[in-house]
Amino acid sequence: MDEVTVTQMASARIPTLVGESHLCLYASNLDDKEHLALLIGNVADQYDVLVRVHSECFTGDVLGSLRCDCGTQLNHAMKVIANEGSGILIYLRQEGRGIGLLNKLRAYNLQDQGYDTVEANLLLGHGADDRDYTIAALILKHLGIRSVRLLTNNPLKTEGLQKSGITVNARIPLQSCITSENAAYLLTKVQRMRHLLSLDSFSAVLAEHDNGFKADRLNTAATVSQVPPINDGIKYLLKRAASHNQRKGRPFVTLSYAQSIDGCIAAGPCEPLALSGAQSLTLTHELRATHDAILVGIGAVLADNPRLTVRLVKGKDPQPVILDSNLRLPLSANLLQNSIKPPWVATTEAADMERQRKLEAAGGRVLRLPANEQGRVDLCSLLERLSELGIARLMVEGGASVITSFLTKRLVDHLVLTLAPVVVGGLPAVDRSGQCDPRHLPHLRNLRHQRLGDDLVFWGDPDWGDA
Numbered sequence: 001m002d003e004v005t006v007t008q009m010a011s012a013r014i015p016t017l018v019g020e021s022h023l024c025l026y027a028s029n030l031d032d033k034e035h036l037a038l039l040i041g042n043v044a045d046q047y048d049v050l051v052r053v054h055s056e057c058f059t060g061d062v063l064g065s066l067r068c069d070c071g072t073q074l075n076h077a078m079k080v081i082a083n084e085g086s087g088i089l090i091y092l093r094q095e096g097r098g099i100g101l102l103n104k105l106r107a108y109n110l111q112d113q114g115y116d117t118v119e120a121n122l123l124l125g126h127g128a129d130d131r132d133y134t135i136a137a138l139i140l141k142h143l144g145i146r147s148v149r150l151l152t153n154n155p156l157k158t159e160g161l162q163k164s165g166i167t168v169n170a171r172i173p174l175q176s177c178i179t180s181e182n183a184a185y186l187l188t189k190v191q192r193m194r195h196l197l198s199l200d201s202f203s204a205v206l207a208e209h210d211n212g213f214k215a216d217r218l219n220t221a222a223t224v225s226q227v228p229p230i231n232d233g234i235k236y237l238l239k240r241a242a243s244h245n246q247r248k249g250r251p252f253v254t255l256s257y258a259q260s261i262d263g264c265i266a267a268g269p270c271e272p273l274a275l276s277g278a279q280s281l282t283l284t285h286e287l288r289a290t291h292d293a294i295l296v297g298i299g300a301v302l303a304d305n306p307r308l309t310v311r312l313v314k315g316k317d318p319q320p321v322i323l324d325s326n327l328r329l330p331l332s333a334n335l336l337q338n339s340i341k342p343p344w345v346a347t348t349e350a351a352d353m354e355r356q357r358k359l360e361a362a363g364g365r366v367l368r369l370p371a372n373e374q375g376r377v378d379l380c381s382l383l384e385r386l387s388e389l390g391i392a393r394l395m396v397e398g399g400a401s402v403i404t405s406f407l408t409k410r411l412v413d414h415l416v417l418t419l420a421p422v423v424v425g426g427l428p429a430v431d432r433s434g435q436c437d438p439r440h441l442p443h444l445r446n447l448r449h450q451r452l453g454d455d456l457v458f459w460g461d462p463d464w465g466d467a
Contacts, residue, residue, distance in 0.1 A: 004030045006138040014038070018082035026142075028135050033093035037139050038078075041086025045144035048169050050087035052077035052151040053136045053161070056095045059104070067108065068185060069176035076174060077151050088143070090136045097121065098130030110274050116188040122281060123274040125306040125334055128193060133157060137164030153196045171196075231283075233448060233459040234290055237414055240461065241393050244413055250383040251394040255406055256287055256416040257429060258455075264424035265400060266303065275420040279452035282312045287416060289315025291395040293344075293386060297402040298324040307334045308397075317341055318395065321386070323402060325376045327355040329364070336362045344389075346377050379409050404431040407441055410464050415444060419456045 011024040022039040043049050054077065060070030074089075081087030096104030099121060107120035118128045137160075140148065147167035150158055151174055158168050176186055176197060189195040241252035258275040259265050267273045276284065288294055289310040296308065301322055308320045320335050320343040327347050329336070335343045342363035347356075348371040356366045367385055372378045386394060396406055406412050407430065430441070444460030451457075 002029060004028065004134055004138065006035075006135060006142060008142060009034075016078070018078050024139075026135070026139055028138070030132075030135060031093075035093055035135055035139065036091040037143065038089040038091065039143070040081050040088070041084075043086050043088055043143060043145065045146070046086075047146045049145050049148050050081055050084045050151065050172070051090065051140070051145070051148040052081065052088070052174075053090045053092065053133060053157055055097065055131055056091065056093045058095060058101055066179055066181035068182055069178075072177050073174050080151060080172070080174075088140070088145070090139055092131070092133075092136055094131050097128075098132070099124065099126045111185075113274065115274060116192070116278075117185050118188055118192045119278050119281070120274070122312065123276075125304055127311055129156060131156075131160075133160030134164050137161050137166045140166055155194050155196065231286075231450065233416070233450065233457070234286060236446075236448075236459070237287075237416075238290060240414055250380075250387050251292070251391045252413050253383070253406065253411055254287065254291065254393070254395045254414045254416060255403065255412045256284065256395055256418075257398045257403060258284075258418035258420055259429045260420055260422045260424040260426075262423050262425060263428050263430070264426040265398060265403075265429045267424060267426040269299070269303075269427060273424065273426065275422065276418055277420070277453040277455050280418045280420075280455040280457060283452060283457065284418075285310045285312040286315070288318050288395060289313055291318050291393040292391045293319040293321050293393075294395045294397060295321040295323065295402070296397050297399050298322055298326075298328050299401065300397070300399040301329060301333060301335065303399070305334050309340070319344060319391065321346060321394075323377055323382075325351065325371070327351045327359065327366070329359060331358060331362050336364055346382050346385075348375065348377055350375075376405075379405060379411055383411065398429075400427055400429055400431050403429050407462075410442075410462075412442075412462050415458070415460050415462060417458045418452075419458065421454050421456075 006026045006028045009025045009027050011022060014021050014023045019040065024037045024039065026035045026037065028035065054074055057068060057070035059065035060068045061074050064071050078089060081089060095101045096107065099107070103124050103126065106124055107117065110120035110123055111117060115123065121128055147169050149170040149172055150161065150168050151172045152158060153174055158171060162168055173196060178186060186197060190197050237254060244252040257265055258280065260275060294308050296306070300306070309317045317340050319341050322329055322335070322343050322345045324345050325348050327345065329345055342365065344365045344367055345359060346367045346369055349368050350371065351368065359366055369381045369385060370378045396402060442462035442464055445463045447458065447460040449456060449458045
């Protein structure tokens, strides 16, 4: 991509409740959004200017939502800058820590189910914090700012500006107002995202209000970057895979998915449902890091818009493979727009050529393969092609039709099943309405299990009888 630039499109005098100001609107070649800089007093070509870099939050800034502290931080920052006599408020259009308003609302629903703000973002296929501060740094440079004193509680903001060439000579804290509605959210930011807030402020609020948080979480500092030791299940899996590759001419296939205790993986078709807890989700990313490629069906992509990365652990991202017989993968999908490794799209020889050209222009690689009797990609042919492309270990995650097809065709070499303690009454993991004969499904041998939080994880080798 070309060098990132910003252009000031317009500016105007804006009288505000805290005093006279000047509003500048910027455009950038990095995105198609309108970013803003509110200037108070004389700031041009100054040193150690008081600066607040604020990311858009419609629910907090406009509606006054109590689920976060964004609106109060915005108002407080403007007052602090006005009292200083000069300073800058940069307003970046990156809603919901960069995931957008739609996914932010989905994340709120996940938080209402008991997931914290980090887990909710991760379950939606995003990072804990997807924001970028390059544009903020370029705006400051355009204004001739030599160095800043930054109003923030977030070390990533300081690091982001410094990485882009802005000297941060001081950090000025913005102590948030902690309420029963936002206490769990703010505590998660402290414990999992390194935000600098006093934990002493949380105890009284959490003690007074029963919001599902246990007191011992005040002493738990789990972070996204922590990497647990490799567990025995993964060690066994790698040993099995090495033996397999010496005997067979196709990749070793690990089938891994989470289901409810009544066997469901989703609330319904194209209705994503977060099932795994944080520890199980981390294990999934560990598993991904041990495989060369990860395969999902187009239905799972349309429902969840995943990235299929290993962002929760240190490791190499696997090659994404999408089963997409009719080339329905959206050009706006995260796997095309926000993936380090653009996906391989497995389709049939009858798929539309014009659609293939568009997907390949967007960075994808289309693999045309023979179709089975149902007109879908023949899995044996796919595995043979993947082997030719250097894939030795393949992880299959779903959805239901993919899980069913791999089991029915007896193409699963190892199964990792996460059992979540919930009843869903939704879409079953194994579809028995069509090709799947339950008499031909395997028992598991070499079975082992482990407890991760509230989840139970089973590891086993499918026993295919005389196969």
